[in-house]
Amino acid sequence: MGKGDKKTRKGKIAMGSYGKTRPHNFKKTTTAPVAVAEEKK
Structure with missing residues (x-):
């Protein structure tokens, strides 16, 4: 399996x-961009 193998x-x-x-x-x-969890203050 190498250069001569068509598959x-x-x-x-x-x-x-x-x-x-x-x-x-x-x-x-x-x-999809991962939504960052917003920190509640």
């Missing part, structure tokens, strides 16, 4: 191909 990421990079292992458009996951 691995390293192999896809070596061949210059893309697929499920090495997608073009990766999903950007954004997290």
Whole structure:
């Protein structure tokens, strides 16, 4: 499993191909900002 393997990421990079292992458009996951608990005085 390495540069010659079509199913691995390293192999896809070596061949210059893309697929499920090495997608073009990766999903950007954004997290909502955590609300800081306000202190009551």
